[in-house]
Amino acid sequence: MGRGKIEIKKIENATNRQVTYSKRRNGLFKKAQELTVLCDAKVSLIMFSSTGKFHEFLSPNISTKGVFDLYQKATGIDLWNSHYERMDENYRRLKEINKKLRREIRQRMGGDLNELNIKELQALEAKMDSSLLAIRERKYHVIKTQTDKHKKKVRNLEERHANLVMDLEAKLDDQDGIVETGGYYESTMGLLPTGASNLYALRLYQNQQPPLVLHHGTNDLRLA
Numbered sequence: 375m376g377r378g379k380i381e382i383k384k385i386e387n388a389t390n391r392q393v394t395y396s397k398r399r400n401g402l403f404k405k406a407q408e409l410t411v412l413c414d415a416k417v418s419l420i421m422f423s424s425t426g427k428f429h430e431f432l433s434p435n436i437s438t439k440g441v442f443d444l445y446q447k448a449t450g451i452d453l454w455n456s457h458y459e460r461m462d463e464n465y466r467r468l469k470e471i472n473k474k475l476r477r478e479i480r481q482r483m484g485g486d487l488n489e490l491n492i493k494e495l496q497a498l499e500a501k502m503d504s505s506l507l508a509i510r511e512r513k514y515h516v517i518k519t520q521t522d523k524h525k526k527k528v529r530n531l532e533e534r535h536a537n538l539v540m541d542l543e544a545k546l547d548d549q550d551g552i553v554e555t556g557g558y559y560e561s562t563m564g565l566l567p568t569g570a571s572n573l574y575a576l577r578l579y580q581n582q583q584p585p586l587v588l589h590h591g592t593n594d595l596r597l598a
Contacts, residue, residue, distance in 0.1 A: 395423055403431045410434070416441065 385391040399421060406417040410433040418441040419431040432438060446453055480486045481498055482505075490498065 391424065399429060406431045406433075416444070 385394055402419060402421075406419055409415045410417050414435075415433065416436040417431065417433045418436070418438065419429075421429040423429070432441070436444075442453060445451075477486055481490070482502060487495070
C-alpha cells in the first residue's frame with residue numbers, strides 16, 4: 375500500500391514544522407551532493423529556516439564568489455553595481471565632511487582666512503568666543519575642585535595636629551603627678567612621644583624653680 379498524498383501547505387505546529395524542515399533540508403543537500411559527483415555540476419544552496427538559522431551547501435569544486443560570478447555572467451546582471459554606487463556615494467560624502475572639518479580646524483587656528491567674507495569672519499569669531507568661554511568655565515571648575523580638595527586636606531591635617539597637641543598635653547599633665555621635689559624620674563622621659571621630652575623638661579624646670587621675691591626697701595630680686 376503506497377503512502378497517501380501529502381497536502382502542501384504551511385505546517386502550523388512549530389515542532390512538526392522544524393522536524394520536516396530538517397528532514398527535507400538534508401534530502402536536498404543529499405541530492406545536491408549526488409548532482410555534484412555524478413554530473414560534475416556546480417551546485418550552491420542557501421537556506422534560512424523560519425527561525426532565521428542559516429544553512430548552506432556548496433560544491434567542493436567552486437567557491438561562493440565563483441557561483442555569483444557565474445550567475446552574473448550567465449544573466450548579465452551586475453549584483454554589485456548598485457552596492458558599489460552606494461559605497462562610492464557614501465565615501466564622497468564622508469570625504470567632503472572631512473574636508474570641511476579640516477578647513478574649520480585650520481581657520482580656528484588662524485589659517486585659511488583669506489577666502490572668508492565679513493559675515494563668515496564674524497561667525498568664526500562668535501564660535502571662537504563661545505569655545506573660549508566654555509574652556510574658561512571648565513578651567514575655573516577644575517581650579518575650584520582642586521582648591522576645595524586641598525582645603526579639605528588642610529582641615530584634616532589641622533584637626534590631626536590639634537588632636538595630637540591635646541593628647542600630648544594630657545600626657546604631660548598625667549606625668550606631673552609622679553614628679554618628685556628636686557628632680558624627676560628618668561623613666562618619665564621614656565614614656566613621652568618623640569619630640570616632647572624637651573617641652574616636658576622645660577615645664578618641670580619651671581615648676582621646680584622657687585619664685586622670685588622683691589625685698590622691701592631694695593631693688594634686689596632674690597630667690598625665696
